[in-house]
Amino acid sequence: MPNITELKWTRSVNGTSVIVSEYARGGNTTSPNLIFERVKWTDEGCYKCIVKYSSGSMQTVEMKLYVNATHMQPCRCEYRRRLEHWGSKLIANKTRQELLIELESELKEIRKYLELNKTTLSSSIRKRTSAPDKRKSSERMGLAGATFICIVVGLVVLIDVLTIVKFLTKSISFLNYKKLEREKVKDKEIRAMTKRFKKNKWNNEFPESTA
Known part of the structure; x- marks a missing residue:
């Protein structure tokens, strides 16, 4: 075979x-x-x-x-x-x-x-979750850090608020001053117009005596 x-x-x-x-x-x-x-x-x-x-x-x-x-x-x-x-x-x-x-x-x-x-994975959840730590030293460090951050942020915000208040105060004062100036000018114009009106009226009533 x-x-x-x-x-x-x-x-x-x-x-x-x-x-x-x-x-x-x-x-x-x-x-x-x-x-x-x-x-x-x-x-x-x-x-x-x-x-x-x-x-x-x-x-x-x-x-x-x-x-x-x-x-x-x-x-x-x-x-x-x-x-x-x-x-x-x-x-x-x-x-x-x-x-x-x-x-x-x-x-x-x-x-x-x-x-x-x-x-939904545990790795993604752990990235967004802080691990608990109940030690007193850790709590004090956390409070100190949070206080420091709040003070720094508060000072920055306070400075900005004071600057804004100062700017608004000046702006309001300037607007009030301009308003008073416009009112004074308007009063002068009204007085001048009143004076001219009275003078014209007097001349119309007593033309001969005026001549």
């Missing part, structure tokens, strides 16, 4: 070539038999053994595997079942980019399912 130079197993489902189960062992020139350590419901399919001899001749043996899942313990992990489902549909001769395009919708759902809200 000629020596076996090459031996490989392939699997196809509905005419589409897919990968052999990850739990399958053997299937090579050293151990020709394909042995399953574990069987999954996705392992069903048409298995083909291709043997190449040293004489150059080839032999192909084809068989079908059916998995009776009636008495199998059902997998409760939906994510695991999805991985097995898509793992059974992978075609060996496809590139990474082609696989990413084909699995894009499923990958989006997985990313959305695994996405975490960073604001």
Whole structure:
């Protein structure tokens, strides 16, 4: 019998070539038999053994595997079942980019399912929360620091308030001065008009005596 130079197993489902189960062992020139350590419901399919001899001749043996899942313990992990489902549909001769395009919708759902809200993580909460320290020395240091900050901020605010009050006082005084000036000018104009009116009236009443 000629020596076996090459031996490989392939699997196809509905005419589409897919990968052999990850739990399958053997299937090579050293151990020709394909042995399953574990069987999954996705392992069903048409298995083909291709043997190449040293004489150059080839032999192909084809068989079908059916998995009776009636008495199998059902997998409760939906994510695991999805991985097995898509793992059974992978075609060996496809590139990474082609696989990413084909699995894009499923990958989006997985990313959305695994996405975490960073604001609810303990690391984010700890960044915004001060750790309690009940030591008396820590309390005194905290009070001293808070007092110092309040004094500095208070002085700055007080200086600004005094500056604003001074500015408002000057502005009000200036406006009052302008108002008084306008009133004085108005009074002078009224007096001049009154004086001219009286003079005209006198001239109209006593024109001869004036002449």
